[in-house]
Amino acid sequence: xxxxIIGALVVAALAGCSSTGTQDAAPVEERPPAEGTAxxxxxxxxGASTAxxxxxxxxxxxxxxxxKDPKSILAKRSVYFDYDQFVIKDEYKATVEAHAKxxxxxxxxxxxxxxxxxxxxxxxxxxxxxxxRADAVKKLMMVLGASExxxxxxxxxxxxxxxxxxxxxxxxxxxxxxxxxxxx
Amino acid sequence: xxxxxPRNRLRRTVRLICLLFVVALLSSFAARAQLTIEIVGGAGTxxxxxxxxxxxxxxxxxxxxxIVGADLERSxxxxxxxxxxxxxxxxxxxxxxxxxxxxxxxxxxxxxxMRPLGxxxxxxxxxxxxxxxxxxxxxxxxxxxxxQFRATAHRIADVIYEKLTGxxxxxxxxxxxxxxxxxxxELVVADADGSNPQAVVASNEPLLSPAWxxxxxxxxxxxxxxxxxxxxxxxxxxxQRQVLANFRGSNSAPAWxxxxRRLAVTLTKDGGSQLxxxxxxGTGVQRLLSxxxxxxxxxxxxxxxxxxxxxxxxxxxxxxxxxxxxxVVERLTFEGGHNVSPRATPDGKGFVFVxxxxxxxxxxxxxxxxxxxxxxxxxxxxxxxxxxxxSKLIIYAAQQGARxxxxxxxxxxxxxxxxxxxxxxxxxxxxxxxxx
Numbered sequence: 001x002x003x004x005i006i007g008a009l010v011v012a013a014l015a016g017c018s019s020t021g022t023q024d025a026a027p028v029e030e031r032p033p034a035e036g037t038a039x040x041x042x043x044x045x046x047g048a049s050t051a052x053x054x055x056x057x058x059x060x061x062x063x064x065x066x067x068k069d070p071k072s073i074l075a076k077r078s079v080y081f082d083y084d085q086f087v088i089k090d091e092y093k094a095t096v097e098a099h100a101k102x103x104x105x106x107x108x109x110x111x112x113x114x115x116x117x118x119x120x121x122x123x124x125x126x127x128x129x130x131x132x133r134a135d136a137v138k139k140l141m142m143v144l145g146a147s148e149x150x151x152x153x154x155x156x157x158x159x160x161x162x163x164x165x166x167x168x169x170x171x172x173x174x175x176x177x178x179x180x181x182x183x184x
Numbered sequence: 185x186x187x188x189x190p191r192n193r194l195r196r197t198v199r200l201i202c203l204l205f206v207v208a209l210l211s212s213f214a215a216r217a218q219l220t221i222e223i224v225g226g227a228g229t230x231x232x233x234x235x236x237x238x239x240x241x242x243x244x245x246x247x248x249x250x251i252v253g254a255d256l257e258r259s260x261x262x263x264x265x266x267x268x269x270x271x272x273x274x275x276x277x278x279x280x281x282x283x284x285x286x287x288x289x290x291x292x293x294x295x296x297x298m299r300p301l302g303x304x305x306x307x308x309x310x311x312x313x314x315x316x317x318x319x320x321x322x323x324x325x326x327x328x329x330x331x332q333f334r335a336t337a338h339r340i341a342d343v344i345y346e347k348l349t350g351x352x353x354x355x356x357x358x359x360x361x362x363x364x365x366x367x368x369x370e371l372v373v374a375d376a377d378g379s380n381p382q383a384v385v386a387s388n389e390p391l392l393s394p395a396w397x398x399x400x401x402x403x404x405x406x407x408x409x410x411x412x413x414x415x416x417x418x419x420x421x422x423x424q425r426q427v428l429a430n431f432r433g434s435n436s437a438p439a440w441x442x443x444x445r446r447l448a449v450t451l452t453k454d455g456g457s458q459l460x461x462x463x464x465x466g467t468g469v470q471r472l473l474s475x476x477x478x479x480x481x482x483x484x485x486x487x488x489x490x491x492x493x494x495x496x497x498x499x500x501x502x503x504x505x506x507x508x509x510x511x512v513v514e515r516l517t518f519e520g521g522h523n524v525s526p527r528a529t530p531d532g533k534g535f536v537f538v539x540x541x542x543x544x545x546x547x548x549x550x551x552x553x554x555x556x557x558x559x560x561x562x563x564x565x566x567x568x569x570x571x572x573x574x575s576k577l578i579i580y581a582a583q584q585g586a587r588x589x590x591x592x593x594x595x596x597x598x599x600x601x602x603x604x605x606x607x608x609x610x611x612x613x614x615x616x617x618x619x620x
Contacts, residue, residue: 127406
């Protein structure tokens with residue numbers, strides 16, 4: 001538990017520093033995004049160096065349909081884990097934070113985080129391991145402003161692999177938490 | 185997600201109706217997916233037994249003695265002695281000339297007869313004889329119709345097995361398992377020898393963790409059809425099912441209490457994977473334990489007083505025992521860094537579980553009193569062990585190439601079986617109770 005709080009504080013601190021200057025980058029548009037005209041909130045597909053940074057702003061300021069925008073950082077839905085691990089790696093913290101801020105700004109939104117594991121291990125224990133991964137995503141989101149009632153965590157264990165292979169690259173793809181918005 | 189309840193319920197109802205329809209369709213061609221069981225390793229000593237074809241048996245296409253012999257041989261504890269060519273062929277105990285069978289090495293002889301009663305029913309008689317002591321060990325009479333021949337043969341095999349080994353026979357029991365064909369999952373119930381497979385649930389989403397009610401009338405299982413693990417209980421007689429646990433989060437790992445009135449389940453509704461008790465109708469959910477980590481895969485001890493479960497509370501997944509009345513938890517496994525899926529053996533002496541060692545998952549058995557562990561299988565991905573009600577055999581899921589198969593191993597590790605399905609991926613076996 002303590003590890004989580006420390007981790008979250010570090011993330012929050014980093015995010016706070018790096019997002020300076022981008023807070024007002026995005027005009028808030030409260031309308032359903034038509035194809036191609038959705039608010040881009042500063043995140044562009046070419047702007048690799050700023051994508052993570054602007055994500056924070058995207059989540060914090062976007063309207064309740066921003067998660068439908070394929071160009072938004074909110075289109076990033078997967079968090080990957082190491083074998084037997086439940087720690088959210090640094091490279092996925094921006095994604096988690098963007099969704100957390102977005103949920104904070106849009107309290108009516110609900111998500112499900114679906115935990116998954118690779119094929120090694122028993123089915124039921126993998127359900128519990130996948131749950132732990134989903135819970136890890138949820139805990140970080142709550143620290144970053146999302147509310148408990150907005151996030152349901154469930155686990156598919158090893159039952160719904162994205163990749164069916166029996167090698168490390170398939171396993172790595174399947175050790176995953178997926179963020180799914182209600183209605184999707 | 186718990187939102188939009190009425191619509192979900194409607195959708196569920198529609199889905200259930202579709203499901204029942206599909207089940208009806210499936211059962212018509214289910215027979216082609218029958219499992220066959222091969223012995224791949226035998227016991228050190230076997231009982232040599234001569235089974236004399238029953239009098240008049242040739243009048244029916246499906247006889248009795250062929251099935252009896254196959255049952256006994258598959259158990260790995262018997263060796264069939266050729267009973268042919270002895271004339272006149274004995275049909276009753278008093279007709280047996282023991283010397284004929286001793287000369288061929290048989291320690292036991294089975295004789296019998298089949299007599300039509302004129303109303304479509306058939307009287308089946310058999311006697312089991314000890315050829316060494318020249319005594320009768322058992323004799324039974326059954327009045328049955330031809331569709332009951334197979335079941336009658338299993339009953340006869342049960343009697344023979346029990347008389348000659350001292351343990352209950354399990355040839356009349358049933359097994360449940362899950363098959364997968366691409367994106368099609370079925371929960372199948374079959375006889376213990378793999379015959380008569382019937383799909384009782386079919387779904388486009390994964391099914392897992394089937395668990396037999398102690399009286400064999402219902403199955404609990406987990407389905408992901410609702411985009412999350414939900415536990416159902418389904419009647420085998422009517423096919424009707426009801427939700428046992430569909431709380432916020434994941435609902436999984438059902439285990440029946442021996443009285444059949446309650447189940448242990450793993451729920452995450454209050455955070456983390458934790459153990460709960462719930463009535464068989466889904467009411468009265470009650471938390472059993474609070475741990476900071478994972479508690480799951482509960483299995484009741486046969487007296488119903490304790491639960492075995494897997495937990496990572498000590499850092500690695502290990503097996504623990506909870507005394508339900510006192511709440512006292514005791515760690516049971518100490519060797520190895522990963523021990524999960526405990527199943528209490530019905531004889532109350534110990535438990536079967538899955539151990540990970542060097543990246544391999546293997547089925548093992550541990551004795552409560554001695555704490556001695558015997559690893560029974562080699563892996564690499566063995567899981568879901570389920571123990572026969574006589575505590576002598578374990579059926580489990582294994583990986584052969586990229587395919588899931590079922591395999592069997594005796595609890596002493598000597599007899600090994602492979603259950604071969606012609607088509608699908610097979611997994612999640614669950615051995616049903618003794619039929620009485």
